[in-house]
Amino acid sequence: MTPHGRQALERCLHSPRILVGGIILILIVIASLGAPIFAPHDPQEQDLINTLLPPMWQAGGDPSYPLGTDGLGRCILSRLLYGGRVALYVAALSSLGAMLLGTVLALLAGYFRGPVDWLISRIVEIWMAFPPVILTLLLLLALGAGVNKVVLAIVLIDWTRFCRVIRSDVMVVARKDYVAAARLVGFSHVRTLLREVLPAVAPLVLTMLSLEAGIAVVVEAIMSFVGLSVEPDVPAWGVMLADARSTMNQAPFGVVVPVLAIFLTILSFNLLGDGLRRALDPRLVTSRGRA
């Protein structure tokens, strides 16, 4: 491992942001993956006698519904755990997809410049004219609703976030003499891109990946909130929010639960991204040498 890698890893392990963010995220992942084990009820099972139950520690709570029930008598805890699966599924797939598309295009644009760059930059410019939410709505209207459509929409929209930021980083790296030197000793363009340019921008890509996962969680929540994401029989945090909003006056706790879940998930991704940015900042790494 290079001293860069070692130093960076060390800083990551000493970063309170990364540690806290990582631990929260791991807990969320365990809770969601283990939903069938942990959930006390089927998330769709309605108990029409016990609707709008408060959480178990409040007066009138029922220990078999630890976080209470919603307007249809469904177990909030079970729905919360299963809803996490949707959020994490969308977060993982869409952030990876957007990263892949955005990074490849950024590498091409920033390294080759010229007409390739012109074309990619114009597309980014057109995309940037849309508020992301509007473009998502348009895409979902065209593609039809559904979780996978949401994933596809996020990839098709948020690749520009990666592309814009990474492209300018690629340009900086591509201007370095060591890239020219690699060409002069016989490296092909592809080899130069993969061996010299990509490693230099990888920390930024990783940081953005983490932040993008947080954004994807928000988008999924919004879309399931307005009913454009999951099927009606699938529990998702946005759906829980929409359901609880209509009964907010009687059972405010039903709103708080999904809000807290979304908050913690985004917080963990943001903390990770923030920590990674600080730990992997190339300026910090290179300044370790002799001044």
Next chain:
Amino acid sequence: MADVLRAKNLTVSSAGGIAVLRDISFAVARGEIIGLVGESGAGKSMLGRVIAANLPGGFHVSEGSLDFGGADLTRITGEARRQLLGREIAFIPQEPLTSLNPVLTIGQQFSEHLARIGGLPRSAFREHIVQALADVRLRNPEDLLQRYPFQLSGGMCQRVLIAMAFAAKPALVIADEPTTALDVSTQATVVQIMRRLQREQGTAMVFITHDLRLAARVCNRIAVLYAGEVIEEGPAGEVLEAPRHPYTRVLKAANPVLSGPRHRLRTLPDQMPTVEAFARLPGCRFATRCPVADPACAAAIPTLREIAPAHFVRCSDACGERAAALVEAEPILVPPAADKGSEPVLVLEGLSKHYPGKADWLGRRKPGTDAVKNVGLTVQRGEFIGIVGESGSGKSTLARLIAGLETPTDGRILVAGEDVTRADSKARALRLETLQMVFQDPQSALNPRRSIDHIVTQAMEPTGASRAERLERARSLLAETKLSGELLERYPAQLSGGQKQRVNIARALCVTPHLLIADEIVSGLDVSVQAQILNLLLDLRAARDLSLVLISHDLAVVRYLCSRVVIMHHGVVVEEGEVDRVFGDPQHPYTRQLIAAVPPDDLDTPWPAPVAVEPDNAEGLERASI
């Protein structure tokens, strides 16, 4: 005459208690200039930081005093210090272009300074500033008031800063490498203006520089610093012409000269110890590199002894035989004759590179620039040829054209007789086996994520060579560039500047090229390290059948290495010929101006000569239009 500034046993220590500056004593009187000379890491800039109370983290004054007009600058409060700064003590910075605020005009910044100094009604500011700017020989000072710093050249910015520094008629001016960032031809002008104002106002001045020759020209006295200590101090002329400390002697002999016979440059092993290493040097801090040290040197700290009137040396053997023997016995270098018999390695015919101007939103193109215009050049086998020019002369573009990193707009490039003008795969293959480039900035030229053995054998990576083959090759390349084999698994960040530049050279040698293109490869290095690299290039010529295109702004470096020289100015070759002819009898006025800008080795020759001090506003206005 009363001393304006007097340092007494000044010691600055790091947080760990290591003395970064040790026992510094000197004094500057009214109207006097003292030079603090040293390579990077010597601690020469630390003094200015002590005065400004701007020491790096953890560093503090642990002993001694710095007396200024009855006040000890190491002890006064922040507010009292602030009152002195700008009024009584002024600073001239190293980087003029970045030392003026880019979003404020020259007029705004100067006015702010005048308001701070006080004593002048606001209505008189404008007239006062115009006068001050005219005084540093800036043309159209009225117009300059509305200009922003980035519209000015470095030389112009520096003159503005000089005018500001002297505006308050300060008692003391600290100039920290004021000409280092400037082009050679501007250097003389700036020095002359600074000296004139200093003389007129009777200012005491501390002139900090790495250039011993320049210091001898500017200063009355010189203090040479090494690893945080003054190792020699004396009258300027005496220190330059008859240095006594072994370090000063080697420093002088490590500097290539513009006239007289060419000696092989003296070199010192390694480089100046870092602050962390000071702790391991209980005795003389120079002992580990000293060519005449004996075991006793490493044990005891030598005292500063007065060996001649007002000439002090910190060495146990300063006037002894051992040190005196240092300068002689250096072999004389014979410039090699070019091999005219065989095919030239490189031929350039009418080579041009035009950069089109940017089109505005209506598609109107601004006029472009001819970075390189109609350049012809032939490099024979084994020939070392120098290309000299200042920034913007097109010399770096020429290097990139030859290397194939840019395509020419016109003309032909022949490598070993084959046309490689069109950068297709055949031309690329031919270039690959014939020529290599050594880049200017090793920081940017070495991928920080690759280990040294991977960097130097990078050329073998696409060929699929085995790890063992590459390691063996890397070992021999490091040996050839006189680097220790221990460095193989290190990374660039762990290397010193000189070591990085050797790795840079080793990588270029991996493909056994016939021609090296070296773009300003010693410009960022200290004199003693520069000498190591220059000598390495000489040795490589002897060992390999190598030609060199050396691109440099430094005439003396070119004279030391090359047999022929090409002078470029604004993309055009203005003069070309044998080195001795061009430097001895320059024909073009620009060449004469370049040569006149370098302080001559002979202290009796007046400098700056009148020709070198043409005000050059034109240069700045050109920048503004780009």
Next chain:
Amino acid sequence: MGRIALELLLRRIILAIPILICVSALIFILLRLVPADPVAMSLPPGSSQADYEAMKQALGLDRSIPEQYWIWISSLLRGDFGTSVFFRRPVIDLVATALPATVELVVFSLIVGTLLGIGGGMLMFAWRGTIGEQVLDLGTTAIMAVPEFLWAILLILFLGVAVPLLPFIGRLDPSVSLPPSVTGFLLLDSIMTGRPDVLGSALTHMVLPVIALSIGLAPLIMRVLRSSLIETIMEDYITQARLRGISERQIILHHALKNAALPTISLIGVQGGFMFGGTVLVEMIFAYPGLGNLMVDAVRNHDLPVVQVVGLVYCVLVLAINAIVDVIYLAANPKLRMA
């Protein structure tokens, strides 16, 4: 300065034309993919096959896609924005009432968010290296992990339902009668027609949505301003100003802030565009009759004529805010002005 700013504005407008053409084409093509029959939706119940063909022809849907696009664009240029399938009203009327509401919301939120951000950023800078900065840093991290629409819900929960302090439905109290429309901007109209009751009611209705929208912007500005201030004070010209004895206060206000403002201005440009997206959900949650509410309704009802116009209007708004921020950036950056 004025001339250059005008020229830049003009340049941005000209450059916006090809972008708008592409954007409108993109919207148009996307909406042709919608699995719904616009003809059937435009017809009243019980229409015949002949009515269907007639309507199809009237809508131009019997032509090729490029022809249809051209018909749409040319009618847009004539001022014919089409008719809502769902509301059975001209789209232009719907947009004309919704647009000012959204613009008011965004302008207010941008101002509030920027002021909070600049204040907080200066505070973070002043407290750099102290516990205070750490606390602010932690606070902003938490705030940024809550998206706008969750703020909207939380604000309703706490300030609307739990402690009913502020209204959270609509743009005005039902008891307040609408003033005559002059500009469409409720705040302006109420001032111009002398209706303090309308102004007061409108402002109280804006408080919660504005908080929801601006609370996410402020931390971003804080962080960018803090770090660019920290970077700026390391610059040579700051050191040089200190060496001239300029006071620290003057250095921050006169020298550092002007330079550090530049990245902040660009950030506001990008975030201003995103904020229009943020209004969609916030308006929906607060039942605020703006573009976002219109858009969500239209999407849910497959009201394509409305969707395509409102989508385009959003893009125009984003481009406009970018152009304005560009001009501000130019005014603050002499390097660009002189180029």
